Amino acid sequence: MSNCIAPWANSWTPLFAASKNSPWRRQLEIPIAKAWGSGASSERKFNCTCAAPPMSRDDGVSSAVDRSNSLTSENVGVPRVAKDEFDFLIECRDVHKSFGEKQILKGVNFKIRHGEAVGIIGPSGTGKSTVLKIMAGLLAPDKGEVYICGKKRRGLVDDEEISGLRIGLVFQSAALFDSLTVRENVGFLLYENSKMPDNQIAELVTENLAAVGLKGVEDHLPSQLSGGMKKRVALARSIIFDNTKEAIEPEVLLYDEPTAGLDPIASTVVEDLIRAVHFKGDDALGKITSYVVVTHQHSTIRRSVDRLLFLYEGRIVWEGMTHEFATSTNPIVRQFASGSLDGPIRY
Ligand SMILES: Nc1ncnc2c1ncn2[C@@H]1O[C@H](COP(=O)(O)OP(=O)(O)OP(=O)(O)O)[C@@H](O)[C@H]1O
Numbered sequence: 001m002s003n004c005i006a007p008w009a010n011s012w013t014p015l016f017a018a019s020k021n022s023p024w025r026r027q028l029e030i031p032i033a034k035a036w037g038s039g040a041s042s043e044r045k046f047n048c049t050c051a052a053p054p055m056s057r058d059d060g061v062s063s064a065v066d067r068s069n070s071l072t073s074e075n076v077g078v079p080r081v082a083k084d085e086f087d088f089l090i091e092c093r094d095v096h097k098s099f100g101e102k103q104i105l106k107g108v109n110f111k112i113r114h115g116e117a118v119g120i121i122g123p124s125g126t127g128k129s130t131v132l133k134i135m136a137g138l139l140a141p142d143k144g145e146v147y148i149c150g151k152k153r154r155g156l157v158d159d160e161e162i163s164g165l166r167i168g169l170v171f172q173s174a175a176l177f178d179s180l181t182v183r184e185n186v187g188f189l190l191y192e193n194s195k196m197p198d199n200q201i202a203e204l205v206t207e208n209l210a211a212v213g214l215k216g217v218e219d220h221l222p223s224q225l226s227g228g229m230k231k232r233v234a235l236a237r238s239i240i241f242d243n244t245k246e247a248i249e250p251e252v253l254l255y256d257e258p259t260a261g262l263d264p265i266a267s268t269v270v271e272d273l274i275r276a277v278h279f280k281g282d283d284a285l286g287k288i289t290s291y292v293v294v295t296h297q298h299s300t301i302r303r304s305v306d307r308l309l310f311l312y313e314g315r316i317v318w319e320g321m322t323h324e325f326a327t328s329t330n331p332i333v334r335q336f337a338s339g340s341l342d343g344p345i346r347y
Pocket residue numbers: 099104122123124125126127128129130131
């Protein structure tokens with residue numbers, strides 16, 4: 001099972017979820033991703049609790065694509081707020097990935113810091129979803145490293161590979177388990193891994209569904225929901241956590257095109273929910289420390305993220321704050337923002 005996506009994680013978070021002998025897992029016939037070469041210990045806990053404001057990077061790109069891949073935060077004059085490596089929850093360093101002969105990622109570098117709301121944008125097929133899967137530990141890079149709270153990840157994510165940072169992935173399709181009710185889908189992790197009694201989990205599920213604007217759907221099957229409702233159920237599933245635990249680990253949520261296929265108003269609902277579950281104080285709906293959104297939608301870029309990474313031809317060719325995107329002088333960004341057929345991006 002090494003070096004492949006865990007099919008069972010073709011859903012949201014259960015990346016660290018169901019125990020190996022779980023009847024749920026057997027029932028669902030979900031194979032488990034095996035970590036390879038993992039020296040990681042389940043005892044490992046990292047201190048990831050420092051906070052940092054969003055990082056801004058000026059549009060200092062003179063050529064369309066910086067082939068030397070010099071756009072890393074260390075060398076573009078970004079004010080260095082981070083005090084040490086633990087300021088960064090996730091870091092991709094020189095990540096390469098190919099599928100067969102096709103080289104998709106050719107040296108991707110970026111860091112996600114505590115408290116950040118980051119968007120990954122770029123033309124179709126450039127590898128944005130692949131980057132998310134690598135961050136989540138569902139795919140291993142061919143070359144390069146992924147650091148979680150300053151510690152190098154070895155292999156793929158496995159039940160034993162609990163690092164002290166929870167990483168959830170919300171797939172574009174919502175990817176609910178068809179044969180489970182909404183309640184079972186949303187409470188999946190807690191039914192599997194927590195010591196909470198079922199009635200308490202059911203209450204928590206109802207609370208989390210209400211938080212995303214859904215009421216009375218607990219006994220529905222996913223097939224009885226609209227596309228927008230499914231996305232909201234997936235969101236509820238991604239924000240639910242065991243509130244009986246004394247310490248809540250920080251969580252990074254990765255959203256793959258969360259608003260694709262939604263009408264403009266449904267998109268706004270989801271975009272605002274993504275913001276609302278970001279932990280910014282006691283009034284937050286959820287406890288999401290940082291999040292990363294892959295999107296093509298301008299409204300999602302505007303409403304949901306503060307900082308953008310532009311992926312093109314296998315590398316991050318531009319980084320900046322969301323408000324800098326529209327006024328960027330980078331030819332790639334300008335073409336992408338305007339949707340023009342003229343420019344360095346060729347289809
Ligand atoms: N498991 C896989 N096996 C083979 N090829 C793959 C696999 N996953 C992705 N690819 C290929 O890698 C490339 C990048 O795919 P990816 O889904 O990461 O792009 P993307 O930027 O998210 O695209 P889009 O914006 O269209 O969703 C595509 O050409 C895709 O066909």
